Structures are given as structure tokens and as C-alpha cells.
Amino acid sequence: MKLKSDVNDNDLLRLMLAGDEDALSALYRRRQGSVYRFALQMSGSRSIAEDVTQEVFLFLMREGHVFDDSKGTVGAFLLGVARVHVRRRLRAEHRLAPLGDDSDDDDLFMQSATDVCPLEDLTRAETIESVRKAVLSLPPKYREVVVLCELQDVSYGETAEILGCAIGTVRSRLHRGRALLLAKLRPAEEVEETGAATVKSARCFA
Amino acid sequence: MNCQRFETVVSELARGQMMAAEQRTEALAHSDACDDCAARLGDEQMLTLGLQSLASEMESLEAPREIEGKLLEAFRAREVVVPITKRQSNTRYWFAAIAAMLLIAISVVVFRWSNRPADEPRQAKQEQPQPKLEVTNKSNEQLVQTVEKPSADYLLPQRWKPKRIRPVSLRRPNNAAVANHVTKEIATDFIPLSYMSPASLQEGGQIIRVQVPRSALANFGLLVNMDRYNEKVKADVLYGVDGMARAIRFVQ
Numbered sequence: 001m002k003l004k005s006d007v008n009d010n011d012l013l014r015l016m017l018a019g020d021e022d023a024l025s026a027l028y029r030r031r032q033g034s035v036y037r038f039a040l041q042m043s044g045s046r047s048i049a050e051d052v053t054q055e056v057f058l059f060l061m062r063e064g065h066v067f068d069d070s071k072g073t074v075g076a077f078l079l080g081v082a083r084v085h086v087r088r089r090l091r092a093e094h095r096l097a098p099l100g101d102d103s104d105d106d107d108l109f110m111q112s113a114t115d116v117c118p119l120e121d122l123t124r125a126e127t128i129e130s131v132r133k134a135v136l137s138l139p140p141k142y143r144e145v146v147v148l149c150e151l152q153d154v155s156y157g158e159t160a161e162i163l164g165c166a167i168g169t170v171r172s173r174l175h176r177g178r179a180l181l182l183a184k185l186r187p188a189e190e191v192e193e194t195g196a197a198t199v200k201s202a203r204c205f206a
Numbered sequence: 207m208n209c210q211r212f213e214t215v216v217s218e219l220a221r222g223q224m225m226a227a228e229q230r231t232e233a234l235a236h237s238d239a240c241d242d243c244a245a246r247l248g249d250e251q252m253l254t255l256g257l258q259s260l261a262s263e264m265e266s267l268e269a270p271r272e273i274e275g276k277l278l279e280a281f282r283a284r285e286v287v288v289p290i291t292k293r294q295s296n297t298r299y300w301f302a303a304i305a306a307m308l309l310i311a312i313s314v315v316v317f318r319w320s321n322r323p324a325d326e327p328r329q330a331k332q333e334q335p336q337p338k339l340e341v342t343n344k345s346n347e348q349l350v351q352t353v354e355k356p357s358a359d360y361l362l363p364q365r366w367k368p369k370r371i372r373p374v375s376l377r378r379p380n381n382a383a384v385a386n387h388v389t390k391e392i393a394t395d396f397i398p399l400s401y402m403s404p405a406s407l408q409e410g411g412q413i414i415r416v417q418v419p420r421s422a423l424a425n426f427g428l429l430v431n432m433d434r435y436n437e438k439v440k441a442d443v444l445y446g447v448d449g450m451a452r453a454i455r456f457v458q
Contacts, residue, residue, distance in 0.1 A: 024281050028274055036269040053269040057277050061284060128263050131256040150221075150257040151264065175217050182249050185256070 009074035017064050028057055031075060034152060035082045041147045042086045044136040048093070052085045059085075072161040079154070080162045083144060090140070134184040142177035149174050207232040212243045220250030396444055396453035397426050411446040415457075423456060 007015070007023075009030070015023035035056050040049035059081050067077050135146055148154040148162060149170070160167045207229075215233050218225050237244045417438040423430050440457040 021278060021281055025274065025278065028277060032269045032273070033267070037264055037267050040267065041264065050269060050273060054273050054276060057273075058280060061277075061281055124259060127256050128260050131253075131260045135257075135260070146257075150254075151261040153261070178217050178250070178253060181257075182253055185253065186249075 010069050013060070013064055013067060013074055016061070024057075024061070027060075027074070031078050032057070034075065035078050038079055038082050038147060038152060039086050041132075041135065041151050042083075042140075042143060043090060043093075044132075045093075048086070048089050052082055052089060055085050056082045072158065076154075076158045076161050079148070079152075080164075083162060087140065130185060131181070134181050137184060138177055138180055142173055142180060145170055145173040146177040146181065207236040209236075209240060209243055212236050212240070213246070216243070216247055216250050220247060220254045222254075391440075391457050393442065393457040394428070394455045396442075396455045398453045399451055411444050411452060413442045413444050416441050416443055426454070426456075428456070 007026070009027065012023045012027040012030075016027060032053055036049050036053045039052035040046060043049060043052075056078055060078065067074065135143060135151075138146060144163065145159060148159045149156065154162070156167045156170050159170045163170065212233055215225065215229060219230065219233050237247045418441050420430055420435055420437050420439050422441075423439065442455045442457060443451050444453040444455075446452045
């Protein structure tokens with residue numbers, strides 16, 4: 001197993017597809033964290049994140065030969081697969097969600113964050129929680145860009161590969177996503193008091 | 207830099223992304239001068255800090271260990287599937303291509319073999335002497351034709367012809383006799399009628415077979431055998447699309 005730590009992702013994938021169990025284990029340990037965190041940050045649900053992580057690596061075992069190293073890295077490929085599974089799960093969850101308050105312990109979906117002012121006077125933990133909720137409340141196409149570029153520290157280029165869009169689209173979605181985050185994190189009373197500022201922001205962010 | 211341009215770079219500035227030094231300096235200078243943009247930059251920086259805190263908070267999160275165990279079990283339980291390499295797939299394509307080429311070659315050989323008996327008699331027929339056609343072009347466009355009678359086996363069955371045709375005279379020299387090998391008839395060229403221009407023959411039309419007195423040959427400058435003066439001769443009259451007779455040819 002120690003030898004496998006020196007092998008790059010592409011070779012590990014090749015070995016895994018050839019039946020090397022150690023290669024699967026090494027590749028999983030190297031990449032499961034980013035896949036799991038991405039799914040968690042996108043869904044806000046640990047159970048969904050666990051399921052998605054498992055499904056991503058099962059997909060890799062079955063369909064790993066479709067990976068083309070000329071199109072990107074194994075890490076980006078895994079995040080792209082994870083994105084598809086997360087979206088599928090979120091759609092299913094959305095269809096099956098009861099109408100009442102169903103807030104689960106591990107379900108971080110998704111409350112309005114406008115009743116707090118984390119940017120100014122709340123503690124760090126509260127700020128993090130508010131930011132997390134604000135991220136989860138973003139529309140998916142902005143959320144995935146914010147998660148990848150801001151939380152996963154993925155480059156614009158790799159994000160574009162994962163999402164299958166142009167780098168310019170990534171930039172514009174990130175800009176728009178950050179503007180939406182700021183609007184959600186801004187305190188409600190400030191928004192009410194400064195109606196003109198709201199109009200200006202809306203014009204800027206549009 | 208104005209507020210509008212500042213808005214386009216404020217995210218990059220707050221995130222500490224790489225940007226042109228001159229642009230960065232201008233943006234910072236603008237934020238120093240403009241209170242709104244300074245507040246905007248402050249918000250963006252606070253948001254960046256919040257996102258970085260969230261990222262660092264979640265950095266240590268990992269999937270539960272039992273997932274790895276489940277995956278390894280699934281890996282052991284799966285059927286060993288040897289990935290199809292490109293070389294194998296190429297070989298398969300080559301085999302298919304060679305098989306297709308062989309099939310085509312065999313088909314061509316069989317087709318030629320089956321057609322050979324039919325071709326040989328035709329070639330033999332073509333080697334038979336053609337009917338001799340002698341055309342003497344005399345002055346005043348007089349025509350004398352001597353034709354050997356063709357053998358009966360040379361004749362081919364007459365086929366249906368479309369009525370709309372192109373006059374033969376346009377493709378052949380004037381005053382040349384035309385040997386119609388299909389119907390063993392011999393005909394003169396189409397002779398334009400006096401009131402029609404030769405160019406009008408290109409419009410095509412309809413041919414109607416008629417019989418005219420042999421004396422009519424003289425009207426077109428052809429020799430008339432006085433011994434058969436009372437007999438009739440066949441002629442093809444070419445009618446235009448407007449119903450007017452355009453040309454005539456005499457048939458023997």
C-alpha cells in the first residue's frame with residue numbers, strides 16, 4: 001500500500017480497472033475527502049454525501065474506462081460524477097420532501113440567513129454556520145461554482161471541466177453567486193433601511 | 207477607474223486572485239476615494255473570510271470508514287471485466303473491414319461470371335458485318351441511298367420511344383442519310399419547312415408518321431423516280447409544341 005502513495009491517479013485507476021484492490025483503496029483514500037465534502041456542501045446532508053461518495057466510486061469501478069486523461073484529471077472526473085449524483089439526489093429529495101417542517105439533525109437545508117448579521121458582530125462559529133446556510137440556499141448552478149471555487153479551491157479551468165462549460169461562465173456564475181451570498185448575509189434591517197442601496201446592489205449584481 | 211469597472215474586479219480583488227498590478231493599484235485607489243466601493247470591497251473581503259473559514263472547518267471531514275469496506279467488498283464480488291483496449295477494438299474493425307472487402311470481391315466475381323454467357327453472343331453479333339450504307343451527296347441536296355438488307359437475327363425488338371425528341375438534324379451533318387438500325391428504315395434528315403427557321407427545331411415536338419405522294423419529294427428538291435410517280439412514300443412530320451409543322455423527313 002505504501003508503494004501506491006507514489007503512483008499518480010491515472011495509474012491507480014488503470015491498476016484498479018485491471019483488478020488491483022490496493023489501487024482502489026489508495027485511490028479512494030486519496031480522493032474520497034473531496035468527493036464527500038463536495039457532496040456535503042452541495043446537499044447539506046451527511047446521508048446524501050455518504051451515498052454519493054459510495055456511488056461515485058462504484059461508478060468508477062464499473063465505468064472507469066470512460067475516463068480520458070486528455071480531458072482532465074481523475075479528481076475533476078470524480079467531482080463531475082459526484083455533481084451528477086448530487087443533482088439527481090437533490091431532485092429526488094425535492095420531489096419527496098414533505099410540506100411541513102422536516103428539519104433533520106444532519107440536514108443542513110436551508111433557512112434564510114437574513115435574520116443574523118454574521119459579517120459584523122457574530123462569533124466565528126455562527127458566521128460559519130450562516131455562510132454554510134447561505135451557500136446551501138443558493139440556486140444549484142451558482143452553488144456548485146461557489147463550492148468548487150471557494151470551498152474546494154478548484155481552479156477556474158478545472159471547474160469549467162467539471163461543469164462542462166466555459167471558463168467565462170464559471171467567472172460570471174461565481175460573481176453572481178457571491179453577490180447572492182452577500183445579499184443573503186446582509187442583515188434584514190439594513191436592507192429595509194437602505195432601500196436605495198438595495199436597488200443599487202441589485203443593479204450591480206444583475 | 208470608475209465604480210462600474212470596480213464592480214467587475216471587486217470579487218477578484220477580495221479573493222486575492224491574480225490580476226494585473228496596474229489594475230489592482232487602480233482598484234485600490236478607487237476604493238480609497240469612493241466610500242461605496244470601499245464598503246463593497248469590505249463586504250467582499252468579509253465574505254471571502256467567511257467562505258475560507260467554512261472551507262477550513264470542513265477540510266477535515268471525510269466519508270465514514272465503512273464506505274471503503276463496502277466498496278472493497280463490492281470490488282471483490284464484481285465479475286472481472288477485462289477492459290477492452292483500443293488495440294483489440296481496432297483488430298475487430300480490421301477483421302470486419304477485410305470481411306466486407308472479401309464479400310464485395312466475391313459478389314463482383316459471381317456477378318461477372320453469371321453475365322458472361324449473355325455477353326458472348328452479343329460480342330459475336332457485334333462482330334458480324336454491319337449493313338452497308340452508301341450515301342452519295344450530290345448537288346442540289348439529292349440523295350441516293352443503297353442499302354443491303356440486314357439479316358433477320360440482327361434485328362432487335364422495337365422499344366417504346368418517348369414522343370418528345372430532339373431533332374436528329376441538329377446533331378448530324380446536313381443532307382446525310384440516316385440509317386435507323388432499330389427499325390431498318392432509312393430516313394433523310396429533317397428538312398425545315400420553308401416558313402420555319404432551323405433554330406425552331408431545337409424546341410422539340412411531336413413526330414407523326416404520314417404518307418405523302420412521291421411527287422412531294424420534288425417540292426423539297428429530291429429526285430423522284432417517275433416510274434413510281436403514283437406511289438406514296440412515308441414521311442415523318444415534326445410538329446412543334448404549338449401544333450405547327452416544323453420539319454419533315456422522308457422514310458424508306
